[in-house]
Amino acid sequence: MVMFIKKLWLTFWRPAAKISLGVLTLGGFISGVIFWGGFNTALEVTNTEKFCISCHSMRDTVYPELQGTIHWENNAGIRATCPDCHVPHNWTDKIARKMQASKEVFGAIVGTIDTPEKFEAKRLELAQHEWERFAANKSLECKSCHSYDSMKWDEMSPRAQVQMKQAAAKDQSCIDCHKGIAHHLPANMDSSGGMVSELAAIAQNTxxxxxxxxxxxxxxxxxxxxxxxxxxxxxxxxxxxxxxxxxxxxxxxxxxxxxxxxxxxxxxxxxxxxxxxxxxxxxxxxxxxxxxxxxxxxxxxxxxxxxxxxxxxxxxxxxxxVSDVNDIWSVAQSAYKTNCSVCHTQPAENHFDANTWPGMFNGMLAFVNFDTDSEAIVLKYLQNHSSDFAKDKH
Structure with a gap:
């Protein structure tokens, strides 16, 4: 054993062509430290809000939207910045996310979303990528601040208690029910007026x-x-x-x-x-x-x-x-499938009868953005396509 250590020591300090192996190793170690320090510094720079909004497509769209929410300004004085929500906190997932983000940086450089119109056209696609990521990690970034174990159930409304306790039992992803909490929803999900506006255009030709x-x-x-x-x-x-x-x-x-x-x-x-x-x-x-x-x-x-x-x-x-009721059913079906899948897979229209649907539908209204006309249209659609009218029972 002593001979082995001695041989290893001699090998370690044996001169190379010009400098010893030890000096090379020490130099490599120091270079590695410098490289790691530089890499980590660069990583942290890209992990700041200032860097995130250096791209005007972010600065002029989603950043102002964030500033109008409770995540930006609240009684507790706690602010969630872009990387708090969009960059994983553990190192391996953070690196993976940075690699994914390189595609977004490339898109900004080549002008994929360099105008508000282009950004809005891509908003749904961009949002879906984030929703899928949050769903996969069960909204890990959200839960770094929000914990089911820390929630005061008694201070919630009865409806919120029921929903949140069910979510806690399944360790459900926050984003399943809280889409649009920090940024605007894509246009075809913000249904407060789109449905009626579309029908109004059709009605002009009646x-x-x-x-x-x-x-x-x-x-x-x-x-x-x-x-x-x-x-x-x-x-x-x-x-x-x-x-x-x-x-x-x-x-x-x-x-x-x-x-x-x-x-x-x-x-x-x-x-x-x-x-x-x-x-x-x-x-x-x-x-x-x-x-x-x-x-x-x-x-x-x-x-x-x-x-x-x-x-x-x-x-x-x-x-x-309008002269054709199918024009109404078409937009109602689209709104139902888009908005009512925000929290879960929506029930089939023929899953309930006409008199059961109002109670089920009213329980979901807290999680969507329907105006009064839209609410009535979608509910009427569900009732008219319920098990009472469907040829195939659920």
Whole structure:
């Protein structure tokens, strides 16, 4: 053993062509330290917010969006910077992320997203890459600050408690439910007005003819008279009506459906026994026998309530109708599949019956950005494609 050590020592210090192996090794060690220090310094420089927003496509888009959120300014005085959320904290994953980011740097150099228009066109693709990464590591960067174990359940709202406790039990990724919390959602996911705007463009080409059926694209005020002096109630979105008469910019429409005899019978539903509202009449209109005419009466075996089949004749303005209900179902289906898959895989439309869907749908509204018209359209779509109407049961 002593001889081996002695031989190793001699080998180590044996002169090379000009300098000893020991000096070479020592020099290599020092060079390695300098290289590592330089590499680590460069790594840290690229891991700062200043570096992130040195690219104007970031500085002028997502950075201002971050500044309008609680992650930027809050009561605790804690600020989450770009690398806090978008760069893994452990070294190996950090290096892997830096390698991936080289593609983004190349895209900035060649001008892939060098204008706001180009960036918006790519926003969904860029967002999906990050969502996939967060899903794979269960939002590890988020959990460096937010811990399920540290949450005060009693201070949450009842709905938040239920959702968060379920998420904690599965160690769920935060981004599954909290997309759009720091930056704007892609345009086709920010559905507060896009759906209605698309239908409004279609409605501009609607030609009205007496005797034809048309479908409302949003809530529409109704009147007892064509002069619009007497309130008649409100027509629900995605409701079919028959045009009885046309007077200038006003339509006299006939609404057919069923109403419950209990109370004033103000809500006209699409079908017997199904809570799919077509119109909500004013109290005076609901009690006016010249406006509402009843025919068949029937008792619901499930609830024991008596229903009456009716037609109601009222006046509305010409705009805001489309001639094909499939135009409405098309945008509603797209909005449902896009927005309601944010937190989980959405149920098939025929998974529930028409009367169950409202309760299920209302439970999901806290996690999407629907306006009132859009909510009603998507719910009406789900009810009309529920197990009550589907050829194939779920």
């Amino acid at each position: 030609n009205y003819e007496q005797g034809n059926t048309y479908y409302s694209m949003q809530f529409i005020p109704m009147f007892e008279d064509k002069e619009k002096t007497q309130n008649g109630g409100s027509l629900e979105p995605a409701s079919g009506v028959k045009v009885v008469a046309i007077e200038d910019d006003m339509l006299q429409i006939e609404i057919s459906g069923w109403r419950k005899e209990k109370g004033f019978g103000r809500v006209i539903n699409q079908d017997f026994g199904m809570n799919i509202p077509t119109a909500a009449l004013s109290k005076t209109a609901a009690q006016n026998k010249d406006i509402v005419k009843g025919t068949t009466e029937k008792e619901d075996d499930v609830t024991g309530l008596k229903w009456q089949q009716v037609t109601a004749t009222l006046w509305v303005k010409k705009a805001k109708f």
